[in-house]
Amino acid sequence: MAPVIGIIADDFTGAVMVAGMLEGLDVHCPILFHPDGAAGAGAGGVALIAAARSRTVPVEQALREIAALHAALTAAGCPRIAYKACASFDSTAQGNIGPAADFLADKAGQRPVLLSAGFPRFGATVHQGYLFYRNRLVSDSIKRLDPLTPMEDPDLVRFLGRQTPHGFGLINHATLHLGLPAARAALQALVQTGVGHVLLDASDDDDVAVSADLATGLDLPVVASDPLIVALTQRLAAGAPPAPPVPPVPTGPIAVLAGSTGPVVMTHLTAFRAQHPVLTLDLSHPQGTPALVAEALNWAAAQRGPFAVSTATDAEGLARSQAMHGPLGAARLAEAVLAGVAAGLYARGIRRFVVAGGETSGAVVAALGLTRARALPEGRLGLGQCVADGDAPLWLFLKPGKLGAEDVLLQAVA
Numbered sequence: 001m002a003p004v005i006g007i008i009a010d011d012f013t014g015a016v017m018v019a020g021m022l023e024g025l026d027v028h029c030p031i032l033f034h035p036d037g038a039a040g041a042g043a044g045g046v047a048l049i050a051a052a053r054s055r056t057v058p059v060e061q062a063l064r065e066i067a068a069l070h071a072a073l074t075a076a077g078c079p080r081i082a083y084k085a086c087a088s089f090d091s092t093a094q095g096n097i098g099p100a101a102d103f104l105a106d107k108a109g110q111r112p113v114l115l116s117a118g119f120p121r122f123g124a125t126v127h128q129g130y131l132f133y134r135n136r137l138v139s140d141s142i143k144r145l146d147p148l149t150p151m152e153d154p155d156l157v158r159f160l161g162r163q164t165p166h167g168f169g170l171i172n173h174a175t176l177h178l179g180l181p182a183a184r185a186a187l188q189a190l191v192q193t194g195v196g197h198v199l200l201d202a203s204d205d206d207d208v209a210v211s212a213d214l215a216t217g218l219d220l221p222v223v224a225s226d227p228l229i230v231a232l233t234q235r236l237a238a239g240a241p242p243a244p245p246v247p248p249v250p251t252g253p254i255a256v257l258a259g260s261t262g263p264v265v266m267t268h269l270t271a272f273r274a275q276h277p278v279l280t281l282d283l284s285h286p287q288g289t290p291a292l293v294a295e296a297l298n299w300a301a302a303q304r305g306p307f308a309v310s311t312a313t314d315a316e317g318l319a320r321s322q323a324m325h326g327p328l329g330a331a332r333l334a335e336a337v338l339a340g341v342a343a344g345l346y347a348r349g350i351r352r353f354v355v356a357g358g359e360t361s362g363a364v365v366a367a368l369g370l371t372r373a374r375a376l377p378e379g380r381l382g383l384g385q386c387v388a389d390g391d392a393p394l395w396l397f398l399k400p401g402k403l404g405a406e407d408v409l410l411q412a413v414a
Helices: 012-024 059-075 099-108 158-161 173-177 182-192 207-214 227-238 265-272 288-302 317-323 327-347 356-365 408-413
Strands: 005-009 047-051 083-086 112-115 126-129 130-133 168-171 197-200 223-226 254-258 276-279 307-312 351-356 372-375 385-388 394-401
Touching: 005 012, 005 059, 005 158, 005 227, 005 408, 012 047, 012 083, 012 227, 012 356, 012 385, 047 059, 059 083, 059 099, 083 099, 083 227, 099 130, 099 158, 099 223, 112 207, 112 265, 130 307, 130 351, 158 168, 158 356, 168 351, 182 197, 197 207, 197 351, 207 227, 223 227, 254 265, 254 327, 254 356, 254 408, 265 276, 265 307, 276 288, 276 327, 288 307, 327 351, 327 356, 351 356, 351 408, 356 394, 372 408
Parallel strands: 005 047, 005 083, 083 223, 112 197, 112 223, 168 197, 254 307, 254 351, 276 307, 351 394
Antiparallel strands: 126 130, 372 385, 385 394
């Protein structure tokens, strides 16, 4: 069976989460970590999800990566392609969500683009076009402090409108609550005004369900967070063959690599440190990437159980590294260091990795040379587990930096 949809995710953790949700719904969804992973993949997946690193890079670089993955998914037989952003639609005034939406619209030759943010299950909702994160306006939440994509404007129609020359419209909760016919009528009215993008509220799961019904019946481009992407794919995959059995998970030593920043990952590391050793690398030290990687690998060689290597730090440490390297430079340095550590640990035989942070996950997967993986359905750890294809099976738990219980890292190594 040919795939019913191709999905481009803006980071690696999001790709694995969506694939895991779909696998749990018995929809086979291979994860492509590289365009080359799409070769021959169409015969094995009802849906295909390609992991990009397009969230925080410059617009031009993001569009090049999206274009390469779009071409690979098209060649694999995907009849329509959607773009998956994170629940809080992390981006800047320049992009990259608006430019990604325009790219899909140009490729499809159709407008408007349907957009949906939020993830009600995790406390991210959109009501009257305003984004809430954990029951607070995103501009009053911890998301306003993100070092690369500080979300300071909760009005998504206004905020996303800065990223594209095409106008935005809104179908709000009150309309979606009336059901699919009302949503269709509202969309038609917006189309007549000439808008290029339509944002759909996600005040609750019912809003998402109606939005998915609307998107399923229309061959319009879709840019959305996890719930709508999963619901749309599930509807398109109705009647498809069941997913094959999940491959076995390898055993052996396990390493935790933490590159996210902020209070959530610091809480995770504090809980982990109570039972296992943690090495925190100082990115403001002038010794450079090779020396930091060597320091971590020498330290890791002396450990006799689960351990963590981290570049995560408190606000003072983050300020020091950003003052030295700039916000983006500090983030890229952290990714390069942990990617080097991952490659060194893999060469020493480690086949199980826990990685905290979406950008860090992308860097680690690239350093390990992985092109394709199979997600595990949601389990005790939640979402984010996958087993990578290859001669030596490799288990990864790619954890979004700001999700997970306080003891999630302890649960992972247990």
